[in-house]
Amino acid sequence: MTAMDRRLENRQFGYITPENDAVPVRMMQGQQISGYSVGIVYIEDVYYPMVPGNVLNAYTYDFPVRMKAVPGLQQHRLFSADPTIADDLIRLGEHMIEKEGIRVLSSACGFFGNFQKVVAAALDIPVALSSLVQMPWIKGMLKPGQKIGVLTANAAAITDSLLENCSIHSRDDMVVKDLRHAPEFSAILEYRGQFDNGVVQTEVVNAALELLDEADIGAILLECSDMPPYASAIQRATQLPVFDFVTLIKWLHNATHQMPYRGFI
Known part of the structure; x- marks a missing residue:
């Protein structure tokens, strides 16, 4: 049993x-707050609106989530997969588990x-750091x-290493569309502090429709945590299942917080 396991003994x-x-209840030694199912880590250095549906907007969820910035983390370091980030994520994950009681970690x-792999190996809770981890499951449902x-948000950053860490072993099953240079969506990556939400929605929906022109698409997967606000519009336009960070986080919440059923038989 590791030191982490021992600290979680009373979870x-x-x-x-x-x-x-009227039942015995207990708390982990050192835990200071409770009631959070999902911990969400994020880039500390960001500057743009986070509308409802965004992973970092609390109104996106009908259950509590615990959000924490990775100290000092900047976008360019994350996009380039700076290996020093791993230790920061592990330390932050350990804090959120031991002090705040999260049951699963996302981002x-x-x-x-x-x-994904190194953090999952280090923490004693389920870890799903990218919406891309849903891809093998989605693929299994398609024709x-x-x-x-x-x-x-950035196709250049979807490297073979990223895919392998998310248990995706081939690019053959995916078609990628980049919004990095879309005039209004790019405000997110460029930290302009504002954007026209209607124009961003149009840009994202048009990109989804372009995917349908390129291949036989069975489902849409949104890599970017800023895209879920437009998932409904994408689905309305494409008539396809749409998966994103929010479908992932809700799935993780449901699995770690099973509710008793009520009713008659």
Whole structure:
């Protein structure tokens, strides 16, 4: 048993209701707050609007999430997969587990996936640092020959190493479309502090439609944590399943916070 395992020895799962609250409860030694299912790490140096649906907008969720910036982390370091980030993520993850009681760790940028395997190996909770980790599961649901259309903020940063860390072993099943140079969406990457939300939505939807012209697309996957606000519009335009960070985080929450069923038989 590792030191981390010992510190988690008194971790307790369980849904408390007025009908079942007369039960023994316990807390991990050193834990200071509770009630958070998902921890979300993010780039500290950002400057743009985070509208509802964005991973870092609290109104996106109907359950509590714990958000923490990775100290000193800048976008260019993450996009270039600076290996020193891994230790920062592990330290922050350990803090969120031990002091704040999170049950699973995710992030607010798909390029945190470069550190998926090393962070998952170091922490004693499930880890899903990139929306791209959903790709093998999505592929298994599609018809043979169908591809997954991936919308990303920066196609150049979708390296073979990133894909391998997210358990994606081939590019054959994906078609990637980049919004890095879209006039309004680029405000996010360039930290302009504002954008026209309607124009951004149009740019993202048009990129999704372009994917359909390039291949037989069976589903859309949004790499970028700033794209979920437009998932509904993408689905309306493409008539396809749309997966993103929010579908991932809700899936993680449901798995780690099972609720009792009620009803008659």
